[in-house]
Every structure is written in C-alpha cells, then in structure tokens.
Amino acid sequence: MDSWTLLWAMILAFAPISEVRGAIPYLLIATSGDAVGAVYGLLLSVAANMAVPFAAFPILDVLDALAAKPWMPSVVKRLYGFLRGLGERKALGVRRGSYIALMVFVAVPLPATGAWTGSLVAYVLGLDRRKSILAIDAGVAAASLIVFAAAYLGIGLLKTLFML
Template sequence: MSDAIVSWFSNMNGYTAVFFMSMLPIVELRGSIIFAAATDLPYVWAYIISVVGNMIPIPFVILFLRPILNWLKTTKHLSGAANWVQERSMKKAGKIVKYEMLGLFIFVAIPLPGTGAWTGAIIASILNMRISRALPPIFFGVLTAGFIMLAGSYGLFNLAGYLF
C-alpha cells in the first residue's frame, strides 16, 4: 500500500504532489514541505501551496465531523471507531479547552506528531467551537508550522540568505 502511494506521488508534477500531500491527515503541511525541499521546489511556492492545501479540508472537518461522529455512534459496526476518535481527541483537548484560541493556535503551530490542522479541527469540532473562532487560530498555526518546517527543511541559513 505505501509503495502505491509513493508511486502515485512520484508520478505527479512536484507542485501537484505537494498540494495533495498537504491535504492528507498525518502528512499535512509538515510532510509536504519536506517533500518539496527534497525535490528542490522553490521554498516560496512550497510554503504557499502547502498552506493552501492544508487549509482546504479544515472548514469541512470543523463543520461536518461532529454530526458524522454522532451518526457513526448509532451504527453497530462503527460506533467503536467513532468513540475512539472522540476519546483520543479529548485527551489532546485539555489545554485547548483552558486557553481556547491561543491553545488551538499553539497546538497546530508546533510541528510534532499528533498535532496539526487536522487534529486541531477535529478537537474544535468535538468541542463544538464555532468555525469563526476555530479557523483563525488554526490558520495562523498552519502559517507558523510552515515557517518552522521551511527553516528545518530548507535550512535556516539558506532562508536567511534569500530574505536578506
């Protein structure tokens, strides 16, 4: 399965691969920027395409995940998976509940495994945050995580050389 995914992305134009890769949960912007750096795409385009691609699914996750999970909980075979997603997200939601928008921003901005726009959107949906309150911190968190990943993937000193 993983060979098929790698093959699918490697047969695409680099920019298209970065775009679709950034839309995937788990991979998100963090993986797409690393991929862009590995394929020598210009860092400005890697950043812009990764941010746009990462943000496209987020409003849909915030709006539709909670109703979908509630429906899945009523089914016989998928209720366990729905409960697992909700319980796992609630474990990560502690600081977000306390600090709400700032907590959501920090959670999305720090590029560690298990954080990111998708998880932040899932938590916002489960906590029933309004989309108008959840989208700005997620967006700015994605922007920040993108800069961190650019610095790591393209090299902090190389980026400074381009900027100054």
C-alpha cells in the same frame, strides 16, 4: 517544476498524517535549485493545509449524526469513539474558549498536532467554528514557517556535510 510535484505536495499537505510537516520537506527536496517553484509549491501546500478545517468540520458533523443511528455498524461507532477520545485527550491542553492555545497546539510541529487534530479538538470542545478556523489557519502558517526553516537549514547542513 512539474505539475505532478505540486499535486503530490498538495496531497501531502491535505493528508491527515503528513500535512505541511511532510509536504514542505518533500517540496524542498523535489525542487532543489528551483527557488520560484519551491515558493509556489510552498504557498499551494499551506493553502491546502489551511483548507483542512473546511473539510474536517462537516465530516465530523456527519460522523456524529451517523454514530447515533442504531443501524450503524459497530465498527464505525468504535472508530468514531476512538477519534472522539483522541480529540478529548488532546483537548486537555486547550481550555474551552482559548483560541490562542488552539493556534499554538496546531503550530507546534509534532505528530498529531496539525490542522486535522486541531479541528477535532475544536469540535470536541464545541468552540466557535469561525474563530477556530482562524486559529487553526494561523497555527498552520506558523507551523509552515517552523518546518520550512528547519527543513531548509537541515537540507543545507546535509549538503554541506556530505558535499552534495
């Protein structure tokens, strides 16, 4: 496996839209037949996705401070309001102080339930950052296992059905 494949997998894992839900299937397809490369890429992708809260919380702090400034363009304020509203809507299923619920929220491999949204939910609810990071990272690990199993079995099934 080449280093570009690893780089793209890490970018996919860190990106807000795909996260490990996109990186793991990409890795399994890009490294077909290379089990060592797939495991190495999987570990790097999970690590990249686990780094998300360390970037998300400072970004949210800066956005929160900038949104309060009178000179800030209204477009930025509306974008931040939209993001905060998204976090508040997603937070309805996560009670204040419930880190297990936050972990389960991140672990479910559905759209808009990854580490970025989990960080936003924890920020909106004002949860303790250290505990939130642990819960989010545990959720990322669980989501990675779920996505890996589903993608591995799905690719194997497709290969069997279409004799690839």
